[in-house]
Amino acid sequence: MSSQDQILTNARLVLDDEVVLGSLVIRDGKILSIAEGATPLPSPLPGAIDCEGDLLIPGLIELHTDNMEKYFQPRPKVSWPARSAALAHDAQMAASGITTVFDAVSIGDVDDQSMRHDALHKMVEALSEINRSGMARVDHRLHLRCEVCHPDTLARFESLADTPELGLVSLMDHSPGQRQFASLEAYRIYYKGKHGFDDASLEDFIVRQQAFSAQYSSANRKAIAEACRSRGLALASHDDATVEHVVESLEYGTRIAEFPTTREAASASHQHGMAVMMGAPNVVRGGSHSGNIAASELVTLGVLDILSSDYYPAALLDAVFRITQLPDGYDLPRAVACASRNPAAAAGLEDRGRIAVGLRADLVRVREVDGHPLVQRVWSAGKQVH
Numbered sequence: 001m002s003s004q005d006q007i008l009t010n011a012r013l014v015l016d017d018e019v020v021l022g023s024l025v026i027r028d029g030k031i032l033s034i035a036e037g038a039t040p041l042p043s044p045l046p047g048a049i050d051c052e053g054d055l056l057i058p059g060l061i062e063l064h065t066d067n068m069e070k071y072f073q074p075r076p077k078v079s080w081p082a083r084s085a086a087l088a089h090d091a092q093m094a095a096s097g098i099t100t101v102f103d104a105v106s107i108g109d110v111d112d113q114s115m116r117h118d119a120l121h122k123m124v125e126a127l128s129e130i131n132r133s134g135m136a137r138v139d140h141r142l143h144l145r146c147e148v149c150h151p152d153t154l155a156r157f158e159s160l161a162d163t164p165e166l167g168l169v170s171l172m173d174h175s176p177g178q179r180q181f182a183s184l185e186a187y188r189i190y191y192k193g194k195h196g197f198d199d200a201s202l203e204d205f206i207v208r209q210q211a212f213s214a215q216y217s218s219a220n221r222k223a224i225a226e227a228c229r230s231r232g233l234a235l236a237s238h239d240d241a242t243v244e245h246v247v248e249s250l251e252y253g254t255r256i257a258e259f260p261t262t263r264e265a266a267s268a269s270h271q272h273g274m275a276v277m278m279g280a281p282n283v284v285r286g287g288s289h290s291g292n293i294a295a296s297e298l299v300t301l302g303v304l305d306i307l308s309s310d311y312y313p314a315a316l317l318d319a320v321f322r323i324t325q326l327p328d329g330y331d332l333p334r335a336v337a338c339a340s341r342n343p344a345a346a347a348g349l350e351d352r353g354r355i356a357v358g359l360r361a362d363l364v365r366v367r368e369v370d371g372h373p374l375v376q377r378v379w380s381a382g383k384q385v386h
Contacts (some may be wrong), residue, residue, distance in 0.1 A: 144157060
């Protein structure tokens, strides 16, 4: 045993298919060994951390969160310095038990007044800076959310397609009358509330967005999917609502079905080998805020594969434990896999997502208090970051 080794003892280790009381050793940022059984107290191993029976789970892997945008624009028309914003976001990820995060930035926002347009490259550059300089607590990757109905989407995607941190691309179309907004009335309510349109302005906006979708969506979707295939980038669909949407996604080589809006789309995606992702806030709140399929229903059907914190980082760990409490819910190893092993596999990350010898020591110590999971400590590649 090296003096540089870290030893975690008396932990309930959440492995692939079981939870066992045991210990593990970390060396050079990886899991060196795992042993089952309790360790006598005081531990005969100097410097060992006694986890006191707390759970030890793999570090959570977040594939889709736009949480960083809140730090870049904390109030309307207020821009925050890029590096400070990125580091504040990074700290929240670590505190939430998320050790790998695919930060989602939007290309081609349908709102011309949004900060996303001007902040796009600033956010990407800030992520690269904190990652490569060693300032980041956790591992940041890039997720490009491509609004295929926007005229500038393809050119902006191409300007970022070779960014080293890029690992995931999703194809979205938030134009009115389809997918998330199949109901035009729901679209009107949402955009009136979000952007303050009056009736006449909103109708003009709807006509313009539908025209953009008809002109650009199909060509942009095809071109970006081909670029992802040639670069080996994971591709995700977004808000698929019908079996026809799923078939189209499969034709483009999609690996991940982000937030399918109906039972039919979710079931078809899962059946054809796409990993079905749902929002953790959907689980915590008990349903979709936009009236789509509830994630809990997909758990009951056994077709929920991945959880994403989406807009609320702390929801991810909370949702993992909540789906174990649902009627016909998942057991703890399967629930934890929805936020660790499964997203790692979907994104092609073979070095993390499980507690296993030789993998990255991305770990979260969790204590359950009154049925609520509390993060006690977090390790990213063996380094304690929270």
